[in-house]
Amino acid sequence: DIIAVQVQKGTHAPYYLTSKGIRPEGVFVRQGTSSVPASEDAIRRMIKESDGTRFEAMRSLNQSLTFHAFTEECKKRKLKLGKQQQITLGLQSKDGVYTNLGLLLSDQCQHTIKAAVFNGTQKDDFQDRREFTGSLLKQMNEAYEFINLNNRTTASFKGLQRIDQRDYPKEALREALMNALVHREYSFSGSTLINIFTDRIEFVSLGGLVQGLTLDDIMLGISQCRNEKLAAIFYRLDLIEAYGTGIPKIMESYPNTDLLQPKIISTDNAFKIILPNRNYAASKIPNVSPLEQNILNHITHAGSISRKETEEMYDISRSKANAVLHQMVEKHLLIPIGNGRKRRYTHT
Known part of the structure; x- marks a missing residue:
C-alpha cells in the first residue's frame, strides 16, 4: 500500500526555478514543514560546495548577462566570441550556465x-x-x-x-x-x-x-x-x-x-x-656630486660606510672624508649610526 521514494542530495545545487533564476525568489529550502526562499549567503554556500572553492568557476547569481564591452575588445583583436568560445574560455559551463568569470567580464559586473x-x-x-x-x-x-x-x-x-x-x-x-x-x-x-x-x-x-x-x-x-x-x-x-x-x-x-x-x-x-x-x-632630492653618488651606490650594496672606508676607497684625506659625509648628512642623504670610531653612515 505504500511506496517510499528516496531522493539523494544532488551534486549541482542549488536547484532553481528557471523562470526566476539563481536568486532567492527562485531557490527554496526546507525550514521545518515549510519551503522558504534561500538567502543569498545560503545560495553562495551551495554553489561553493558544488563547484569547489575557485571563485571564477562558480556559477553566477546573475544569469542575465550581456557582453558588449568584451565583444568590442575581441573585435579589436579579431577574436570571435560565440557561445562555443564562451564555454571554452570559461564564461559559461557546458550546460549554458554563466560563471563568475562571465559575470566579471559582463556589462553587469558588480565589482568597481x-x-x-x-x-x-x-x-x-x-x-x-x-x-x-x-x-x-x-x-x-x-x-x-x-x-x-x-x-x-x-x-x-x-x-x-x-x-x-x-x-x-x-x-x-x-x-x-x-x-x-x-x-x-x-x-x-x-x-x-x-x-x-x-x-x-x-x-x-x-x-x-x-x-x-x-x-x-x-x-x-x-x-x-x-x-x-x-x-x-x-x-x-x-x-x-x-x-x-x-x-x-x-x-x-x-x-x-x-x-x-x-x-x-x-x-x-x-x-x-x-x-x-x-x-x-x-x-626634492638635492644636487649630488659624483663622489656623493659613488658613496650612495656603495651603501646600497654594503648597507653602510665609515669615515675610514671613505678615505681608503676614494683616496681622499681624513678631513675631506669627514666634510663629504657631514655634508651628505645635512642634505638628508645619509644618517649617522653610532659614535666615535664606530660611527657609520647609511641611507636615510
Missing part, C-alpha cells in the same frame, strides 16, 4: 574601481574622484585613461637639449593596473583602489599573496595566479604577457634610481603597489 586624486601627500584634500563600473575591460580602459591624464610631463634641460619626463613610467602604470585586476580576490565585494598623491600613486587590491608565496618570490618573477581563466583571457587579448613578468617590469622601469624605487606591501587580505613620482622626487 575607485580612483582619487589628492592635493598633497595625505588623504586630506580631495582634488578629483571617479568610480568605474561595468565589465572589467571597460573599467580597465577608463581607469588607465584617468591615470594617464594625471601622469604629467616635466621638462628639464641638459645643455641645449630638452628632456621631457612623465611623472610615472607608462610601463609601470600599465603593469600595476593589470596586476590589480588579474590577481585580486573577487570573492570580496570591496572596490580596487587607485590613490594618486603629489609624490606617489598607489594601487590597492583585495586579496594578499596566494598561499605559499612570499614577497621575495614575487620579486624573482615567480607567480601563482589566483584567477587562471581571467589571466588566460587577458593573455589572449595581448594585455599581459607570461605569468610573473609584471612585478619585475615595474622595478625595471625605475633604472639607476637607488633612492627611488617602487614599493610592494602585502597583508593577509590586501596587496599594494606604490610607484614614486619621479619628477616630484627629482625636485
Whole structure:
C-alpha cells in the first residue's frame, strides 16, 4: 500500500526555478514543514560546495548577462566570441550556465574601481574622484585613461637639449593596473583602489599573496595566479604577457634610481603597489656630486660606510672624508649610526 521514494542530495545545487533564476525568489529550502526562499549567503554556500572553492568557476547569481564591452575588445583583436568560445574560455559551463568569470567580464559586473586624486601627500584634500563600473575591460580602459591624464610631463634641460619626463613610467602604470585586476580576490565585494598623491600613486587590491608565496618570490618573477581563466583571457587579448613578468617590469622601469624605487606591501587580505613620482622626487632630492653618488651606490650594496672606508676607497684625506659625509648628512642623504670610531653612515 505504500511506496517510499528516496531522493539523494544532488551534486549541482542549488536547484532553481528557471523562470526566476539563481536568486532567492527562485531557490527554496526546507525550514521545518515549510519551503522558504534561500538567502543569498545560503545560495553562495551551495554553489561553493558544488563547484569547489575557485571563485571564477562558480556559477553566477546573475544569469542575465550581456557582453558588449568584451565583444568590442575581441573585435579589436579579431577574436570571435560565440557561445562555443564562451564555454571554452570559461564564461559559461557546458550546460549554458554563466560563471563568475562571465559575470566579471559582463556589462553587469558588480565589482568597481575607485580612483582619487589628492592635493598633497595625505588623504586630506580631495582634488578629483571617479568610480568605474561595468565589465572589467571597460573599467580597465577608463581607469588607465584617468591615470594617464594625471601622469604629467616635466621638462628639464641638459645643455641645449630638452628632456621631457612623465611623472610615472607608462610601463609601470600599465603593469600595476593589470596586476590589480588579474590577481585580486573577487570573492570580496570591496572596490580596487587607485590613490594618486603629489609624490606617489598607489594601487590597492583585495586579496594578499596566494598561499605559499612570499614577497621575495614575487620579486624573482615567480607567480601563482589566483584567477587562471581571467589571466588566460587577458593573455589572449595581448594585455599581459607570461605569468610573473609584471612585478619585475615595474622595478625595471625605475633604472639607476637607488633612492627611488617602487614599493610592494602585502597583508593577509590586501596587496599594494606604490610607484614614486619621479619628477616630484627629482625636485626634492638635492644636487649630488659624483663622489656623493659613488658613496650612495656603495651603501646600497654594503648597507653602510665609515669615515675610514671613505678615505681608503676614494683616496681622499681624513678631513675631506669627514666634510663629504657631514655634508651628505645635512642634505638628508645619509644618517649617522653610532659614535666615535664606530660611527657609520647609511641611507636615510
